[in-house]
Amino acid sequence: MERDTSELFEEFKELTASEFFRRNKQMLGFSGKIRSLTIVFHELITNSLDACEEAGILPDITIELKRLGKDHYLLKHADNGPGIPEDYITKVYCQMFAGSKFRNIQSRGQQGLGCSGCVLLSQMTTGQPVTIRSRYKDGDQIKGVEMKVKLDVKKNTGIILDRKEFETERTGSGIEIEFKDVSYSMSEQGAYEYIRRTVIGNPHARIVFKDPTGRKYTFERATDKIPPLPQEVLPHPKGVTADDIIYLCKSTNKKRFKNLLMDSLSRVSLKKIKEIEEATGIDMNKRPKSITWKEAEMVVEQFDKIKFMAPPTNGLKPIGSDQIEKGINEILLPEFSTALTRKPQAYRGGVSFIVEVGLAYGGKSGRKVGNSRKAEIMRFANRVPLTFDQGSCAITEALKSIDWRRYGIGELDNAPISVFVNIISTNVPYLSTGKQSVAPEEEIVREIRQATMKIARKLEKYLRAKKAAKNEEMRAKIFEDMVPVVIKQCALLAEKEIPDYEKVMDEVTHKAKIMDMKNRLQQPEIEAKEVIVEEPKMRVKEEILEDEQLQ
């Protein structure tokens, strides 16, 4: 039975972004009770850290999670960031695909989906509005405004239900938001572990978290240094497509094509413009709007041929290998640790990125599974912990491609190690709107692989040295056992008195030690660094608050 075409199109619909994600909330990462709550923490913390960083403020975040009933929670989240101007509040919290992060800047968020996603989930599960409190600078004044808002799914905009002003002396923003069908957990994928990892990746942040059982955790900052302001990095010509040029031409108010190119791209000088003009014959003084696809393609072809300086990387701010090692040592108390921050590289031709890796062996490294410890992979992108969807991630792919046996630790899965990987970029190529895994771009995978192999070699040297030391000890022991016998026999042979064992032994072992020292000094390539574990300076303070216990 064939059906009429028009009949088939009766149900044709056009959705707003909010309607689309309402139907597909798992694409925002909201699937499963534990995961959904972790994603909410992720979006709000990420937003606070970004806001503070952009404004040059040391982040101070307070989070309180109250249990209101079974799978029903109230979350209060506040930061000391710059706040949000009143006109933008509904755009930030109630509009999908709206945000200030669509630039070439290193930031944790980059999609304009996070906060509105949380509001959508709250509304879908509780029907309640959300309370936003913003304290922001307006000229010389600091204004305070509190709003109750809802998200109009059909229009992808916000509805203000209530609004009042209040007086305040500091900036910051806060949200009170209710959820049902979510659940708090201490598991690896739960909200607590998310905060713990955030602190590893962001040693400059201070987070106070009151959990639903009344426990209050204070994660103190490990450094008081304000991280450098991230800077916008213009796209590099080698990473630009003809479509990008056409898009720039359509959006600009520049009058001349050459000015557009020089102002919108990095490393394009007047000299380069002349080179392009000569090679293509395109009049570089043309109005950008008149540039054709063909011409854009010719320009891109020249970009490919001409030599440019490498993409600027001053916009990229890595954590730094010292800080990573500090974080790892403090939390994992490992026997051996090392970290490495690599030089910037570029993927897709012109998007620069930096890979940072860390490795910890022994101590609390790895995940505890039953009685043994298995490998733990801690993935980060722009310092944000990635908790889910590890299977398809560039980081997982790179680590799995390494032949770990060459580094003396057999199968990766069963090694008692923690591997830390952080990718820094102005444009992390996430695989999905849930931002939990990084697309396996060839250059990124290769760079992670090489960085990890480099530090794995250090681990291997450490393990080899450790084994050698053990062997030497064993040999020494055998020697010690033999000495009295040899001495006795020698004395008998020489028909002398048997000397005092202890004295001879002391002499012999002293000489052996000196020889050992000399040997070691002659092998400078073995420079495995052993971590001296002092009493751990715990950054985490845990208290149980009596009056709020088990509410």
Place this chain on the structure above:
Amino acid sequence: MERDTSELFEEFKELTASEFFRRNKQMLGFSGKIRSLTIVFHELITNSLDACEEAGILPDITIELKRLGKDHYLLKHADNGPGIPEDYITKVYCQMFAGSKFRNIQSRGQQGLGCSGCVLLSQMTTGQPVTIRSRYKDGDQIKGVEMKVKLDVKKNTGIILDRKEFETERTGSGIEIEFKDVSYSMSEQGAYEYIRRTVIGNPHARIVFKDPTGRKYTFERATDKIPPLPQEVLPHPKGVTADDIIYLCKSTNKKRFKNLLMDSLSRVSLKKIKEIEEATGIDMNKRPKSITWKEAEMVVEQFDKIKFMAPPTNGLKPIGSDQIEKGINEILLPEFSTALTRKPQAYRGGVSFIVEVGLAYGGKSGRKVGNSRKAEIMRFANRVPLTFDQGSCAITEALKSIDWRRYGIGELDNAPISVFVNIISTNVPYLSTGKQSVAPEEEIVREIRQATMKIARKLEKYLRAKKAAKNEEMRAKIFEDMVPVVIKQCALLAEKEIPDYEKVMDEVTHKAKIMDMKNRLQQPEIEAKEVIVEEPKMRVKEEILEDEQLQ
């Protein structure tokens, strides 16, 4: 240095869905040259199969891929579906989040992103418009219209550059679309393998594919049965949230709440309405628009308490275990194969789904890696092959959770088996807009696991029987070797003449065979089915077209 709040919001932007995906094309699955082209095939084939199925037409798809230059291709794709009415052409091909599949119906597409995603990619890489040809029924007539269209990214709409009508006698739609930066490959993730798997999952489809080297592959249909029309399935009350009810109330033109519930949900009768009215005290004759969140929550609470018939499943059309086995046998020529279509189940309370599994052992089962064969997992959702992002998929998770050693095949990875899993549902919970993996919803993972264990048990029995047969053969051989000796010794003991070995042997082995038969008949539980591999009836015809060779 603190920055002013307003300064931070200078760059605040609102994007259209097209602009968003232009910046994040990897979220549509477009990352990497091979993968990008496979995704294009996926979107176009999927769309054709859906269109034909909805119209009750046996699909006949022709695809031609021409190489125009390095990483530069022209794709011509056409089907015999119902076509697209002129008014909808730009909506289907040039608007994100627009489509006819936002219903509770089993269809391959469900997001309204596929076709417009392909047009976006074409435009981003070539700047060229796309040619659409639609032949559709308009009343008694069949109209033919050809359009050249572009996608206006900033507005998320289409622009018609050229339009002409043509005469035609049949329905169908076709597209001519150019791509750069993509690449055709015969690898497992390439376009050819995608078509091959599509044919396994859709034995009713005929696909003719001309590849860039001039080879023409004809995949004939294995069955002429028109698959049953998929039907819209109303949501089941057990899977409905308060938010869903509020959404229904806002969108309806029904005058009474009870009529809205009975017409929009399955299994809600007047009797159930009365039960709800009595339990909640809500006037079920109220206008839907006046229903509050509290009331909606009360109704959902009652939905949870009241017993309803299971969700209707007549809208779900599985492939069927016979067809799956046929497909597997034809392509893998296995030593053993089995398949199973399970009964419908529901996830998230009320979304019904069916799991189908198949298993092949030996022959061409598994993937060839070097000289050995490793396990191959073929994932399908609503008959569509899932090629990428297997790591996070419910299917992978379920299969990995099985202890395969219990089924006599050691580690899954190293077994020479192919596992086929298909999930049928009106709403497959994809993890991302790229639709390459299914969210690991608890009920789905459990169902795949159980279905697979059930067929794995059959494989185990087959392997056990095979081993037993081998042992028996060995025992028989030893026996055969011993017989002459025994006969000789017996004859010597009895002081008789040594009889003719051959004759005695014949008698003995005849008796043994009869005993064996009897034994087998007494063990009916071992019913492992051995596939008799005749000459393979190849559905794939391969020709090399002379005049178009290696163009």
